[in-house]
Amino acid sequence: MKKVTLLLSASLLMMMLFASMASAHVVVYPQQTTQNAFEKFTVRVPSETANTNTVKVEIKFPEGVTVSRVEPKPDWKYELTKDATGKITGVVFTATGAGLAATEFTEFNLSGKVAADAKTLSWKSYQTYKDGSVAEWVGAEGSQKPASVTTVKAAAAADAGGHDTGHQAAAGGESAGSESSPLPLILSIVAVVLGALSLVVSLTRKTK
Template sequence: MLNCAVLLVCSLLLAGIASAHVVVYPQESTQGSYEKFTVRVPSEKDVPTVKVEVKFPVDAVAVSRFEPKAGWNYQISKDADGKVTGVVWTATGEGLSATEFGDFGMQGKVGDTATAITWKAYQTYKDGSVVEWTGAADSKTPASVTTVKAKPAGAAADNHGATAGHTAAASSGTSNTALYLSIAAVVLAALALIMAMRKRGAAS
């Protein structure tokens, strides 16, 4: 029991440490897929986070769009070829306090030959201090990494960039939802009929 308790405490501590890092989701993707990436930024100090910069490895991902976020504006960086190499979000108000976190959305295409996307992030606090989330996985300030899997053999992308496998999965999910709703409607109708018959029996 003591060993189990120790393991539980350690896992909770590790989870707390991990959650305090700047992380980009999803943490796993597929070559050639179009993704919405979310940069999750927790504030770890008593002063607010007022700026977040993320740099993109252009050989692994092509980020092209950014989701507007209330209370923040953003500025895009490009290289000589016009490729987007990074973005800086800057707070227009107080920023993120010590008890808050923020999600910053962006969209892009995963490289066709990418095996991993390493996101280098720089978190600036109101007191001017900067935390560089650029280190190795076992460091105190690790860079967030999205692991990239190979595209399934025979998978073809549609006009919107989704693979056939993703489209089929979405269609299957939609079909299942419709089926479940139909079953639920039949069950509710049967229950209503039974209740009505009971009321008529009681009245007679």
């Protein structure tokens, strides 16, 4: 019985860990858009390190999207980065005040156009804390520090009125407030843990 109790405690700890990993990272919304669409992208940044604030956030724009506008934000200044041709390749937001404490988050808004041949947009970002540490959100999906990825659907054909339905405002896309739920992943983990518990209980009974 003690073994079963320990395993249950471990499974609950795993669930909490995975739920935290699924929510506590830089995410760009919408997480799905359309080729050739004009889109508003919202970068959600949580601050999660205790005893130090987030004071700078750098976002590198992926191939497949041309960002042309940045929404100003109170208590933050921004600087655009450009390549040799003058194309905007990223933006650096720097806090003019205290920045974000460990229990806070903020959102930065960008506006741009998705390329006609884009498939996925991988947003690499770098979160700098006041103590000098940097969280690099640049990894693959499922890694400890993943880059946020936006899936790009094929553009729809022109509608009956001759308007390109792929040309859409941000309001027509996925809402920035609708987060992708970690529930399917958690349920899968629970199923695996319960299966292991059943096996342990069965073996325990056989040894008695």
